[in-house]
Amino acid sequence: MRVGGIVRDTQRVDKVLSNLGIGTRKEIKRLVKDGAVKVDGVVVTDSGMHINPKDSLIEVSGELLKYREFIYLMLNKPQGVISATYDARLKTVIDILPDEYKSFGLFPVGRLDIDTEGLLVLTNNGQLAHELLSPKKHVPKRYYAVIEGVVDEKEQEAFGKGVILDDGYKTLPAELFIIKSANFSEVELVIYEGKFHQVKRMFESVGKKVKYLKRIEMGRLRLDEALELGECRELTNGEVSLLKAVDAVN
Numbered sequence: 001m002r003v004g005g006i007v008r009d010t011q012r013v014d015k016v017l018s019n020l021g022i023g024t025r026k027e028i029k030r031l032v033k034d035g036a037v038k039v040d041g042v043v044v045t046d047s048g049m050h051i052n053p054k055d056s057l058i059e060v061s062g063e064l065l066k067y068r069e070f071i072y073l074m075l076n077k078p079q080g081v082i083s084a085t086y087d088a089r090l091k092t093v094i095d096i097l098p099d100e101y102k103s104f105g106l107f108p109v110g111r112l113d114i115d116t117e118g119l120l121v122l123t124n125n126g127q128l129a130h131e132l133l134s135p136k137k138h139v140p141k142r143y144y145a146v147i148e149g150v151v152d153e154k155e156q157e158a159f160g161k162g163v164i165l166d167d168g169y170k171t172l173p174a175e176l177f178i179i180k181s182a183n184f185s186e187v188e189l190v191i192y193e194g195k196f197h198q199v200k201r202m203f204e205s206v207g208k209k210v211k212y213l214k215r216i217e218m219g220r221l222r223l224d225e226a227l228e229l230g231e232c233r234e235l236t237n238g239e240v241s242l243l244k245a246v247d248a249v250n
Contacts, residue, residue, distance in 0.1 A: 013037065014047040022060055036061045070125040071104050072240050077120045078229040083111035093120060096230055109133065110194060118215035119223040131246050132219065138192040139246055142217035143199055148209040151178055151185035155206050163205040169195065171202060184211065219246055
């Protein structure tokens with residue numbers, strides 16, 4: 001059963017199939033001419049025919065297409081990949097997705113730095129992305145970090161009050177949890193906003209340097225530890241509900 005794509009009321013058959021990566025418009029016209037496309041068991045003879053994919057059973061060469069309006073992926077982003085849909089020089093998170101997802105019009109919800117690993121959500125649901133990224137929502141994001149230098153109660157207190165970044169901006173209060181305090185400390189940090197390079201700049205403001213950074217939670221959604229770096233999977237219905245519960249987080 002093929003995974004489907006974006007659904008917007010009625011659409012031309014060739015547009016629907018093209019968006020799903022079945023082929024170019026020319027190739028789809030050939031499939032229609034060969035009688036390989038059926039809608040509700042009836043052979044399609046006009047590739048410009050309008051259908052509602054939500055309510056129709058569509059087959060291509062005997063293969064049933066399954067449609068979802070929105071797709072939600074959890075990616076364990078590796079280092080060396082940028083959080084963008086296209087770049088002429090650098091590899092993007094879209095580039096490393098399995099081919100079956102590349103025709104969905106997915107985009108990353110927010111950004112992780114090129115050298116930051118961990119949880120990144122990709123979707124084609126613009127409204128949900130807007131809700132998650134809205135500064136008014138203060139959606140929490142939890143990071144695991146290795147810090148060069150001893151991290152102790154002084155940093156906890158400073159972060160709890162908010163720190164002044166290099167551009168003069170004072171951050172919202174954040175929660176710093178110390179896992180290991182040593183020459184290379186291990187911590188978890190929860191922030192409620194998403195300024196550029198924020199975690200790194202927060203530690204720089206207290207004279208420390210981030211050596212490794214990984215996002216492990218966004219809102220109530222936690223990174224699946226079974227996902228290897230560069231791997232992704234679709235969110236379960238329960239996980240999608242967690243993402244949508246942004247108001248309940250605050």
